[in-house]
Amino acid sequence: MTRRWRTRSASAVLGGALLAATLVSAPAQAAGTTSAATVCGLGLGSVTAGGDHKVQVIKATTPLTASTPVVRPTNLYPDGAARLPSSLGFEPVVPAGEQRGGFVVLGDRMYETGYTLDGSGGTVPGSVAQRLIGGGWAPNHRYFDRSVYYGTTAVRQNTYALLDFALTRWTVTPTTGWRNRKAYNGFASVKTMALISQTATYDTFLANTYGGALYTIRVYTSGSAAPVVKKVRSSTWQNFDSLVAVKCGSQSTLLLGIDKETKAGYLYAVGHANGTATLIRGLGKVPATFGDPHYFRFFADTPESGHLFGE
Numbered sequence: 001m002t003r004r005w006r007t008r009s010a011s012a013v014l015g016g017a018l019l020a021a022t023l024v025s026a027p028a029q030a031a032g033t034t035s036a037a038t039v040c041g042l043g044l045g046s047v048t049a050g051g052d053h054k055v056q057v058i059k060a061t062t063p064l065t066a067s068t069p070v071v072r073p074t075n076l077y078p079d080g081a082a083r084l085p086s087s088l089g090f091e092p093v094v095p096a097g098e099q100r101g102g103f104v105v106l107g108d109r110m111y112e113t114g115y116t117l118d119g120s121g122g123t124v125p126g127s128v129a130q131r132l133i134g135g136g137w138a139p140n141h142r143y144f145d146r147s148v149y150y151g152t153t154a155v156r157q158n159t160y161a162l163l164d165f166a167l168t169r170w171t172v173t174p175t176t177g178w179r180n181r182k183a184y185n186g187f188a189s190v191k192t193m194a195l196i197s198q199t200a201t202y203d204t205f206l207a208n209t210y211g212g213a214l215y216t217i218r219v220y221t222s223g224s225a226a227p228v229v230k231k232v233r234s235s236t237w238q239n240f241d242s243l244v245a246v247k248c249g250s251q252s253t254l255l256l257g258i259d260k261e262t263k264a265g266y267l268y269a270v271g272h273a274n275g276t277a278t279l280i281r282g283l284g285k286v287p288a289t290f291g292d293p294h295y296f297r298f299f300a301d302t303p304e305s306g307h308l309f310g311e
Contacts, residue, residue: 040248042256042267045088045298046290047104051077053088055298058286060254064267066288073115073123081106084137084144085294086159087195089301095119102296103146103159105137106130133178140164143192145296146172147203149221150303158203158221162190167227169219184219184227193217194243195297196253196273196310204273204311206245206255212238216273216311230275242295245270245310253310256286263291273311 101114165188197204271279
């Protein structure tokens with residue numbers, strides 16, 4: 001029986017293990033490892049100018065490899081209307097399809113959005129859904145994403161946005177929706193970010209600045225404590241317009257930086273974050289062209305796939 005798409009509540013958040021073996025390495029491997037047993041890889045999604053969804057896998061092999069992008073579904077959004085797509089979670093559905101869901105801004109409104117693909121890659125009729133969250137998402141918002149953490153007794157979901165000088169956090173629950181909004185000033189220099197770590201009490205992002213510095217930003221998921229900001233590098237990171245990260249091994253991160261001006265992507269192995277002592281190894285330029293306006297992490301969002309542990 002075909003299931004209609006839905007973004008799950010705090011008791012059952014979108015997820016699945018369909019590509020877990022491809023996207024996440026075994027715990028013993030370090031980021032960038034190219035052993036025969038396992039290779040770290042990153043599921044990259046994008047929204048095209050025509051409103052399509054596109055997905056490909058980038059692997060930290062030697063040399064680096066990128067799969068042929070798969071475009072499906074097409075014409076999901078009106079041309080040029082989509083902005084700020086969140087990470088996109090997926091799960092398999094019977095008999096051979098895939099259910100996907102996340103958030104996206106259309107015009108100046110945020111929507112919960114998703115759809116189901118059948119076994120042939122076509123969109124299941126009637127499965128495309130968009131639920132309005134709210135308006136006010138001005139063009140000067142420059143980053144948005146969500147984080148879902150599976151605890152032993154409960155699941156938490158938080159959403160984050162960058163607007164002008166403020167980093168904003170919300171708590172998302174199935175009964176009350178988006179609540180407990182908290183804005184933190186002092187982030188005007190941040191260009192973009194990528195989620196690299198999740199725990200029961202905080203999320204950590206890797207962020208670059210317009211001046212080229214690289215920082216970790218730890219944001220507590222409740223209360224009003226200020227984020228903890230640590231410098232990782234002081235220069236050379238200013239060209240990246242998008243950052244996408246996945247875990248690799250038990251504590252490392254595979255990071256993709258995308259320069260939209262040159263349409264180039266560069267892959268990095270980032271060790272467990274520890275301020276300026278953080279190990280970062282450049283793995284090289286990815287053999288692909290990155291010409292879409294918006295990029296996001298495509299991942300299996302389940303307890304089995306594990307959390308990000310980059311800090």
